[in-house]
Amino acid sequence: MPDQTSNGMRCNEFDLLLSDAIDGALSGAELSRFQAHAQSCEACGPLLADAEAGRGWLKGLTEVEPPANLVTAILASTSGGVDTQRLRVNARDNQPQVSWLERVQASLFGYLEPIWATVRQPRFAMSFGMAFFALSVGLTVAGVKPADLANISLRPTSIKRTYAHTQARVVHYYENIRIVYEVESLARQVKRNVAPAEPGPAKQKDHKNDTTQQPDQPQERNYSQSDTQLILASAPSIAPQGPCFDSCDLPVVPVTTYRRFV
Amino acid sequence: MVLELSVFWLLQAFGPQDQSQVGTVISGELQVEDVQVVAMLVRRCIAGDSAAWEEIVQTYHRRIYNICYRFAGSGDDAQDLTQEVFIKMYRTLPSYDHTKGAFVTWVTTITRNLLVDHFRKTKQDRMTDSIDTVASEHEDAQPLSEQIQDQSAPPDARVRSREVGETVHAALARLSPELREALILRDLQDMDYREIASVLKVPEGTVKSRINRGRAELARLLQRTYRQVM
Numbered sequence: 210m211p212d213q214t215s216n217g218m219r220c221n222e223f224d225l226l227l228s229d230a231i232d233g234a235l236s237g238a239e240l241s242r243f244q245a246h247a248q249s250c251e252a253c254g255p256l257l258a259d260a261e262a263g264r265g266w267l268k269g270l271t272e273v274e275p276p277a278n279l280v281t282a283i284l285a286s287t288s289g290g291v292d293t294q295r296l297r298v299n300a301r302d303n304q305p306q307v308s309w310l311e312r313v314q315a316s317l318f319g320y321l322e323p324i325w326a327t328v329r330q331p332r333f334a335m336s337f338g339m340a341f342f343a344l345s346v347g348l349t350v351a352g353v354k355p356a357d358l359a360n361i362s363l364r365p366t367s368i369k370r371t372y373a374h375t376q377a378r379v380v381h382y383y384e385n386i387r388i389v390y391e392v393e394s395l396a397r398q399v400k401r402n403v404a405p406a407e408p409g410p411a412k413q414k415d416h417k418n419d420t421t422q423q424p425d426q427p428q429e430r431n432y433s434q435s436d437t438q439l440i441l442a443s444a445p446s447i448a449p450q451g452p453c454f455d456s457c458d459l460p461v462v463p464v465t466t467y468r469r470f471v
Numbered sequence: 472m473v474l475e476l477s478v479f480w481l482l483q484a485f486g487p488q489d490q491s492q493v494g495t496v497i498s499g500e501l502q503v504e505d506v507q508v509v510a511m512l513v514r515r516c517i518a519g520d521s522a523a524w525e526e527i528v529q530t531y532h533r534r535i536y537n538i539c540y541r542f543a544g545s546g547d548d549a550q551d552l553t554q555e556v557f558i559k560m561y562r563t564l565p566s567y568d569h570t571k572g573a574f575v576t577w578v579t580t581i582t583r584n585l586l587v588d589h590f591r592k593t594k595q596d597r598m599t600d601s602i603d604t605v606a607s608e609h610e611d612a613q614p615l616s617e618q619i620q621d622q623s624a625p626p627d628a629r630v631r632s633r634e635v636g637e638t639v640h641a642a643l644a645r646l647s648p649e650l651r652e653a654l655i656l657r658d659l660q661d662m663d664y665r666e667i668a669s670v671l672k673v674p675e676g677t678v679k680s681r682i683n684r685g686r687a688e689l690a691r692l693l694q695r696t697y698r699q700v701m
Contacts, residue, residue: 263688270636275553276550
């Protein structure tokens with residue numbers, strides 16, 4: 210609302226007096242000033258007319274009749290609550306004395322009852338039965354007998370020995386796994402192929418003066434580089450000066466070494 | 472009831488006239504609320520007198536239902552809200568202090584607070600509804616313009632008056648809740664400005680301003696609708 214002065218009254222003042230004017234509470238000079246402002250102000254005049262019209266509309270509204278069962282419903286939802294509360298209080302007062310043990314049992318039962326009710330369901334019972342069956346079969350296959358459990362020695366030395374045995378078995382088992390072995394040998398081969406050639410030794414051996422007959426490099430002992438590696442049988446007939454036995458004319462036999470994988 | 476009335480007349484005859492009596496006109500059997508009478512009724516209720524509680528329910532249920540109906544716009548909602556108001560009133564009855572204000576103001580404050588809660592809860596539902604389908608108990612969700620078109624048809628004045636009332640009710644539901652509650656308390660429940668200010672917890676000047684704006688807006692709304700129909 211614009212705050213302008215018209216006929217000695219500001220619009221804010223008019224707004225404050227509007228309710229009283231509609232209620233008929235204004236009189237005398239105040240009423241005259243109010244009416245004069247309403248006639249001269251472009252904003253407040255229509256506001257007065259609209260407010261009077263709105264009040265007229267609202268006064269035309271009649272009171273609505275509530276539903277017939279409303280009182281009954283209210284009393285049922287309130288007075289009923291009172292009686293219940295009183296009954297509850299009386300019931301609490303009339304309860305027999307209960308020992309603390311019974312109270313603990315009751316509270317425990319209260320906590321465990323939902324769990325027990327869940328466990329008792331057929332599907333859970335079947336799952337537990339299957340798990341027990343699988344465990345017992347597994348132990349039987351593994352050779353574990355319940356009678357052996359009684360013979361277990363719990364002395365420290367015995368426990369240490371059992372631990373060492375178990376560790377050795379595990380290591381042995383691990384090293385004999387085919388895939389482990391293959392991976393190790395492959396890694397070794399790759400390492401050997403990829404490694405750059407070693408620069409020559411600083412001083413060359415003098416073969417002429419070497420009378421030790423030792424090889425230049427120590428021979429690498431690899432017994433199983435490949436499963437089908439040919440190993441020549443020792444054939445002393447190659448050396449013409451050497452002694453020749455009956456086996457001189459034996460053929461070269463390819464020998465395939467197989468490694469036993471456990 | 473006889474006891475309360477006799478106490479009321481005794482107090483009116485010999486008691487202090489300025490403080491003990493609050494001139495609040497309410498619909499129902501109890502036309503003038505007396506602080507002492509109501510205080511006694513409340514004390515009897517707290518002591519467990521079911522007859523006293525029933526008397527309170529009988530006296531105030533119509534007023535509370537009407538406030539709820541005009542604010543919520545639906546008869547079903549009004550019934551539920553009225554029950555909620557009485558449940559809350561019953562629980563908080565011991566907290567009523569007759570020295571702080573009239574019982575009817577206290578009851579109206581409880582009603583208004585529940586209405587605000589209800590308004591907040593149903594805000595999302597209302598946003599999805601069409602403006603023209605404001606529900607009313609006696610209408611089949613007709614648009615406002617159609618209601619006004621129909622009102623010229625029936626010759627019976629009572630039917631016409633009822634339909635005009637429904638139109639105004641529908642227009643009232645389209646006002647903002649602040650303006651609507653102020654109008655309901657002032658023009659439909661005839662509460663004075665001081666009591667309304669106490670219920671709404673705003674200054675008296677704000678109450679007057681809201682009432683003026685609400686009346687003007689309602690009139691403009693109805694005039695605009697009528698103009699569209701014409």
